[in-house]
Amino acid sequence: MTIDEFKTYGHKIVDWIAEFYETIEERPVMSQVMPGEVKTRLPSAAPETPESMDRILADFDSIILPGITHWQHPSFFAYFPANGSFPSLLAEMLTAALGAQCMIWQTSPAAAELEEVVMEWLKKGLGLPDAFTGVLQDTASTATLCALVSAREKATGFAGNEKGAAAAGKAAGTLRVYTSAESHSSVEKGAKIAGFGRENVIKIPVDGNFAMIPDKLEEILKRDLAAGYKPACIVAALGSTSSLALDPLGPVGRIAERFGLWFHVDAAMAGSAALLPEKRRILEGVEYADSFVFNPHKWLFTNFDCSAYFVKDPAHLINTFSITPEYLKTSVDGEVKNYRDWGVQLGRRFRALKLWFVLRSFGLEGLREKLRAHIAQAEQFTAWLREDGRFEILAPVNLNLVCFRYIPRSGQSPRTPDSPGVPSEAELETINKKLLDRVNGTGKVFLTHTKLNGKFTLRMCIGQTNTEERHVRQAWELLRDYAGS
Amino acid sequence: MTIDEFKTYGHKIVDWIAEFYETIEERPVMSQVMPGEVKTRLPSAAPETPESMDRILADFDSIILPGITHWQHPSFFAYFPANGSFPSLLAEMLTAALGAQCMIWQTSPAAAELEEVVMEWLKKGLGLPDAFTGVLQDTASTATLCALVSAREKATGFAGNEKGAAAAGKAAGTLRVYTSAESHSSVEKGAKIAGFGRENVIKIPVDGNFAMIPDKLEEILKRDLAAGYKPACIVAALGSTSSLALDPLGPVGRIAERFGLWFHVDAAMAGSAALLPEKRRILEGVEYADSFVFNPHKWLFTNFDCSAYFVKDPAHLINTFSITPEYLKTSVDGEVKNYRDWGVQLGRRFRALKLWFVLRSFGLEGLREKLRAHIAQAEQFTAWLREDGRFEILAPVNLNLVCFRYIPRSGQSPRTPDSPGVPSEAELETINKKLLDRVNGTGKVFLTHTKLNGKFTLRMCIGQTNTEERHVRQAWELLRDYAGS
Secondary structure (H helix, E strand, C coil), X not given: CCHHHHHHHHHHHHHHHHHHHHHHHHCCCCCCCCCCCCHHHCCCCCCCCCCCHXXXXXXHHHHHHHHCCCCCXXXXXXXXXXXXXXXXXXXXXXXXXXXXXXXXXXXXXXXXXXXXXXXXXXXXXXXXXCCCEEEEECCHHHHHHHHHHHHHHHHCCCHHHHHCHHHHHHHHCCEEEEEECCCCHHHHHHHHHXXXXXXXXXXXXXXXXXXXXXXXXXXXXXXXXXXXXXXXXXXXXXXXXXXXXXXXXXXXXXXXXXXXXXXXXXXXXXXXXXXXXXHHHHHCCHHHCCEEEECHHHHCCCCCCCEEEEECCHHHHHHHHCCCCHHHCCCCCCCCCCHHHHCCCCCCCCCHHHHHXXXXXXXXXXXXXXXXXXXXXXXXXXXXXXXXXXXXXXXXXXXXXXEXXXXXXXXXXXXXXXXXCECCHHHHHHHHHHHHHHHHHCCCCXXXXXXXXXXXXXXXXXXXXXXXXXXXXXXXXXXXXXXCC | CCHHHHHHHXXXXXXXXXXXXXXXXXXXXXXXXXXXXXXXXXXXXXXXXXXXXXXXXHHHHHHHHHHCCCCCCCCECCCCCCCCCHHHHHHHHHHHHHCXXXXXXXXXXXXXXXXXXXXXXXXXXXXXXXXCEEEEECCHHHHHHHHHHHHHHHHCCCHHHHHCHHHHHHHHCCEEEEEEXXXXXXXXXXXXXXXXXHHHEEEECECCXXXXXXXXXXXXXXXXXXXXXXXXXXXXXXXXXXXXXXXXXXXXXXXHHHHCCEEEEECCCHHHXXXXXXXXXXXXXXXXXXXXXXXXXXXXXXXCCCEEEEECCHHXXXXXXXXXXXXXXXXXXXXXXXXXXXXXXXXXXXCHHHHHHHHHHHHHHHHHXXXXXXXXXXXXXXXXXXXXXXXXXXXXXXXXXXXXXXXXXXXXXXXXXXXXXXXXXXXXXXXXXXXXXXXXXXXXXXXXXXXXXXXXXXXXXXXXXXXXXXXXXXXXXXXXXXXXX
């Protein structure tokens, strides 16, 4: 493809993108295709000879697009968001054009130094302790893996790195990780990868708000120490995935400090809220953390993937991940940051650029405005649920996530063998699953579910960049109308 | 930013990109900025209020661009390439616009199914065994980590996952990984993360061509077994980073089979060459592999990051990485591939799209043409070195990488205390370092170095999408003229 052809198609695609966003609300939020439907429309081998870009783009429209679940649809309320924005998208275009692989300073000094700068901007913006140093990762899964490996190494005097987890474990005792019963699955996955083992991820009971109970944590730590285990790490969920529960960082952090454990805070979604002075209290106690992660790609208008990982002492990261083959040595290694040693991957995209575009283009005030609007929308949605009277709110609405379920005949007594009344838990699950499928089936909204205390729970997470009150109202009206119909 | 503003800036950026590629040869390949130069030009905190996109783009031009090392410059001969292309770039624009997070089938069925399809296309294109199944990873580092963790689990009956590496190791013995002395640093890094420990990565001696010696491998395995170690994994380098040495997959694979070990093949760079019938012999023996990785983002014109990982039995991957929290369960989980369970990260970009654009837009024949051109250019460059007579070729030129050094007064006898002659090794290092710095300092080319047999070695890797013979000739002329001047 020549430069002129690129220009032609590049302009076409910009127009396509503009029209895509203009008409996105006409598309179903959740793809309505059936398993296998996309696959059967694609040939079984690559073409031998070139195909025209016109044909590829036509196939993109007719085959791929119907199979896309629209995360950028303002009525996307599922999971946690991955909210992009136009400034971020423009930066992604430039990143792709430069095509730089930013593994070390020399392979693009501006990428390394811009990363350092925007991480400082984020640190100040969120009010994180000065002592923290930031680095971009792809996802919170990877960041949490970094934290777990760092914890393993701290607990074994870096013996795991050198001698392997088996030998280190023999010397130190079986290493364990402690985390809230509501923490993200990435903690368990990371613990498997890093060799802790699933059995050694100890889930600490949570209180009525689904937050970790510090007293239980302490009790279990003492029990484990007495039994000869070697506690290594505590992972707090600052905004659990199911309900955005906020573990109390201060009390948990003080326990980590007292027991000499690595303290990692997973604030993947909720971290952005610390930009708001009125919400910054969620970070109380973060000064005890050894590492902290939040995802600008979730709730800070920066395209996936972009995860901000902060550590108190980068030496732990570097000692854990550093490799220095001859072919990567440069004459400035003593003066610069080579981020290849700050994470799992050697190769790194130029992710700082989109963050820079977003932070400058919105400005901190612009970002705060968006976050406040989402929080207000979540409060409004909760008010509608309450006013209706047929819905149960299943967790505190701490920020922008509402957990609820529909209870037919609510207000009546629980059913007994002899009298009708509130449906059983199993019936409620069926009823709410059906409600979820029906509202999602309209294509007008997309919500997902979880379980809280064993209860099938609908989750309404409000964080897409372009979500307005009218989108939230539509979701509410669909739920209201389908419930009981 | 409104849709209209996006359109305006999107078009501006497309024009910018076109001009960037039109004029890229006027820019220095390797950024010429000094450490700290970019950082000092950036403010220390994010702006409170929005800044205009015009201003951001102006700063991008004046502050960021000079700090970029141009991986897409046709005279980029450093490291291994990360060769993008216009079709790939167009796809990246669409991927960023969709902003889909493709962790499971439901979160974008088309992304999951297109990934399945293009991985089949690649498998057929390269002539990999039918039994392989593919999945996209970000980098070969991550893919190799997946292989190592899978190997650990296979060797311990999945006890590591469950009970932790320490307990599993106690039962099974100290786990070890065997790899060529020339293999990539990601093997050591992955072994550290997965808990094998650096000491348990055993480097197998290489032959005169820097390829693993199967007899040595067998000898060491027997020695380790006798000493009570538990061999778990063999990693072959199919195209080592220093010299593109090709480990003999057949003999090594048969040893892996005989000893019951996981066999991983790291073909990050060289794998693409298997698209050429005349080079496919490099894959002889790949049928013994349990896992195989190569990077379309290196030498297949697909933007970084995009790494193709193939496994013989996906159950190993899934058993190792699977997590099934309630909030990720869907009604179709039994019928579809949920790639979140096929790797380290939960979140996943829609990487298959760019690969689809590239494979269709080039066609397999178009890709082969490019690869053949690069290989021919490497042969031409080698011929020039040889004809000149002052350069030593330090490794076989297997594909598109030439390893060499300049030897002043070559042809003369080695220097003795009494007579001048060929410089000492230390002098040669200084001389070649200086030569490298001088040619890179012109900004007209970018080469990097390695060490082979302790010898300071210049590496000329030819793989950028737009490299033509004239660029290779210019590199040669610079080296020729600066050598000895």
